[in-house]
Amino acid sequence: MNNLLLLPVVIPMFIGVILIFFVKNIRVQRAISVIGSLALLIASVYLAFAAYESNSQVLTLELGNWQAPFGIVLVGDMLATLLVALAGIVGLFSLLFAFQSIGEEREKSYFYSFFFFLLTGVNGAFLTGDLFNLFVFFEVMLISSYVLIVHGGTKFQLRESFKYMVINMVASIFFLVGVAYIYAVTGTLNMADLAEKVGVIGQDGMLNVIAIIFLIVFAMKGAFFPLYFWLPNAYAGPPAVVTALFAALLTKVGIYSIFRSFTLIFIHDREFTHTIILILAGLTMIFGVLGALSQFNINRILNFQIISQVGFMALGIGLYSPLAIAASVYYIVHDIIIKAALFFTAGATEKVAGTSDLKKMSGLLKTHPWLGWLFFITAMSFVGIPPLSGFFGKFGLVLGGIEVGTTLAYILVAVVLLVSLLNLLSMMRIFMKAFWGEKNDTEPKITNKQSIGLLRPIIPLVALSIVLGLGSEPAFQYALAIADQILDPSIYIDAVLSGK
Secondary structure (H helix, E strand, O other): OHHHHHHHHHHHHHHHHHHHOOOOOHHHHHHHHHHHHHHHHHHHHHHHHHHHHOOOOOEEEEHHHOOOOOOOEEEEOHHHHHHHHHHHHHHHHHHHHHHHHOOHHHHOOOHHHHHHHHHHHHHHHHHEOEHHHHHHHHHHHHHHHHHHHOOOOOHHHHHHHHHHHHHHHHHHHHHHHHHHHHHHHHOOOEHHHHHHHHHHHOOOHHHHHHHHHHHHHHHHHHOOOOOOOOHHHHOOOOOHHHHHHHHHHHHHHHHHHHHHHHHHHOOOOHHHHHHHHHHHHHHHHHHHHHHHHOOOEHHHHHHHHHHHHHHHHHHHHHHOOHHHHHHHHHHHHHHHHHHHHHHHHHHHHHHHHOOOEHHHOOOHHHHOHHHHHHHHHHHHHHHOOOOOHHHHHHHHHHHHHHHHOOHHHHHHHHHHHHHHHHHHHHHHHHHHHHHOOOOOOOOOOOOOOOOHHHHOOHHHHHHHHHHHHHOHHHHHHHHHHHHHHHOOHHHHHHHHHOOO
């Protein structure tokens, strides 16, 4: 069973390499990509099921039979395997959307290879058990994203992607500095061993400095306030499928890294570290939604909403209670699904209207009703209208904040409610300007019938969001089980270091 932990890393890496040899044959590329994506999804879902059924036992795999903490170890607890399964789901539907939207020129320019290399980095980051290999998988993911973000080579893409590459290179340098410092202090980079040694040494001033270095690194990659400035323009250039993939998965790797670091390693001075996370979460929510309200371009509105939602997901980590952690896990699941669906609908809308400028759009609901109502349902789930999935995540965060009961927690509960209201305003503005009202004089670029192919990958994601909302009780029980496992670091430590 534990050997299966290799599959979410090996499958996309192998498929990516194979696709290089068929770069000019689109049909073969598509066939191999679908087979590889289905294999990845099946393996990932099976791993998530196995981790859940293991009664809180964490799956581990020591590569080369080198025992931890000396060798490379893959670790599959319930959180990591859940995120790998979600990456498989988003990967499959992103692939199907790419078939309809990416264009032959990009398909013949190694798009599918780097698509799978990106998934290799994402899955590796979720499953790795040591900080240096987390850095390695970050770089695999980022190098692939550098290629995808400039894919097509428009002038706007090249200009804005430069900022993206610079900020991530700076983050990588800080990452290496953090790795060097923590190794100098503790003599290890294995996460379970770090958790044990930091507990023995004590999280003193030096280790708090190291904790903040890692928080800065993951905040840069996750687009926290005030380090989000690179995202809105950088994500506005690539094709919709690339932006959807980035929005659904890349920021989640940063969030996951904060989850892992600040619920396993840096947990001995929470009054300092987790208070900073709470403050950053609140500011990220506020500035993200204010940025969205200031825009009149669908893509840029949604790009700022990526930032806003990062704050919601980080809030549970800062509150550090079982209910708050479970609500954050549930919200991450919701956000991965709904963010992909939102960017797919935005891409389809741009294809139909020939523009993403709200000032040049109106009345698309009359000509493309399926697209209009799909966007409406997706937007309502995104902002948290019951009984859709977004409501239960936010409701759990509100209850978690009230349960913690500090002044800062109450302030952040108020921020959650206010930002949710402003999120609703920004989403309704898109719907009212683009889809509602009278049809303008500009003819749609593609007909309603022609747009059906673009909608097919969106419908299952919207359906998943509805199911997640209607089945919120068992879904939240699953999230609570994950929270219980996360908040007992000894489970992770014992599983990894059992042979030490």
